[in-house]
Amino acid sequence: MLNFSTSLHHHVLKVTLGLVMALVSQVLSAGxxxxxxxxxxxxxxxxxxxxxxxxxxxxxxxxxxxxxxxxxxxxxxxxxxxxxxxxxxxxxxxxxxxxxxxxxxxxxxxxxxxxxxxxxxxxxxxxxxxxxxxxxxxxxxxxxxxxxxxxxxxxxPAGLPGTPEGAHEQLRWTLDRNAKEPALVVHNPSAYHVTFNDVALAMGAAPGAKKFAVDSGMVEPRATLRLPVRQALPRVPADAQVDFAYINDFGAFSAPIRAALQR
Structure with a gap:
């Protein structure tokens, strides 16, 4: 059984920690x-x-x-x-x-x-x-x-070909089947940056096909980006697809997009 001094010590410690956490949470609020x-x-x-x-x-x-x-x-x-x-x-x-x-x-x-x-x-x-x-x-x-x-x-710059909204249509997707770190590889031939959200490898063209999550990122103009798959892959079917959304000029997510996986 705890004596009075021990109980008081614990009570004071609990109150002190509570005050510290309150202070930290108050200070940590960005404005x-x-x-x-x-x-x-x-x-x-x-x-x-x-x-x-x-x-x-x-x-x-x-x-x-x-x-x-x-x-x-x-x-x-x-x-x-x-x-x-x-x-x-x-x-x-x-x-x-x-x-x-x-x-x-x-x-x-x-x-x-x-x-x-x-x-x-x-x-x-x-x-x-x-x-x-x-x-x-x-x-x-x-x-x-x-x-x-x-x-x-x-x-x-002025006079760039195409539009930022249409850049995603030019993307070319391939799959690197590296056993240790499989990845989707995306090439962007457009003049615009494309920033991704919710990228996944769909194991087939059917709407209910199993999906494997892929890291997101931003692919620069005239550049290639490697997006690692987050888990080991089984055999990839011939009709595998890529599902993704991109972020537009206003910071909003596009509607979900399905793209072909190049062979």
């Missing part, structure tokens, strides 16, 4: 939201705008934004991209929005295909004592976490 899951930059535009909103109704955020060319470890100081972003650092008050202006600096980019870059938005919540200097010193110690959001920016 900044980007308008749109991707941005399209047509070459003829002088600039595009990106709207950020602080959905946290109780506290402001410090926001720092920059672009990189695909390296997630690139900082604003090490990133080298042909774009300028204004403002790159700002305070975003609770419930308020801020528009950032993204401008192409006219440094050369491929004219026969899209290029992709990444917009980074880093938000840092304030510490309590920044807004209440009267807080006692013992209450000023808090956990603070910075959140970074990365979204794609597609630079789209």
């Amino acid at each position: 900044v939201v980007i308008d749109g899951s991707r941005q399209i930059y047509p070459e003829h535009r002088r600039e595009i705008t990106v709207r950020l909103t602080n959905d946290d109704q109780t506290a402001p955020r410090l926001v720092k934004a920059w672009l990189d060319n695909g390296g997630s470890d690139q900082s604003p100081e090490t990133s080298d991209v042909p774009f300028s972003l204004s403002p790159p650092v700002f305070r975003l008050d609770s419930g308020k929005s801020q528009v950032m202006r993204l401008s192409y600096t006219r440094q050369p980019l491929p004219a026969d295909r899209e290029s992709v870059f990444w917009l980074n938005v880093l938000e840092v919540p304030p510490s309590a004592n920044e807004f209440d200097p009267a807080l006692e010193e013992g209450n000023r110690n808090q956990l603070r976490f910075a959140f970074r959001i990365r979204t794609k920016v597609f630079f789209r």
Whole structure:
């Protein structure tokens, strides 16, 4: 049987852990939201705008934004991209929005295909004592976490053949039957990026054919992408198909698409 001091110790520990978890869950709530899951930059535009909103109704955020060319470890100081972003650092008050202006600096980019870059938005919540200097010193110690959001920016040159909505129709699918890591291999001859969602290998043309899930990803223009199958494959029938959806310019999923598997 536990004595009183042991029970009290456990009770205090439980309450303390509860307070810590409450603090962490409160601090971990990100507030900044980007308008749109991707941005399209047509070459003829002088600039595009990106709207950020602080959905946290109780506290402001410090926001720092920059672009990189695909390296997630690139900082604003090490990133080298042909774009300028204004403002790159700002305070975003609770419930308020801020528009950032993204401008192409006219440094050369491929004219026969899209290029992709990444917009980074880093938000840092304030510490309590920044807004209440009267807080006692013992209450000023808090956990603070910075959140970074990365979204794609597609630079789209003028005069590209075809349309982004029709790029999926040009894809060519083949199956690599490597015993250790079978994969669907997709070649994209179009000038546009195609980002996939819910890719699967269907073991036959019938609607109820068994499906094997495949990793998703993005295939670049004039490029090939390997999408590993997530489990060992049995013998693949001659009428095997590929089921997939893609993500459009507005960040929405297309209707399910079935494509032929090339031999």
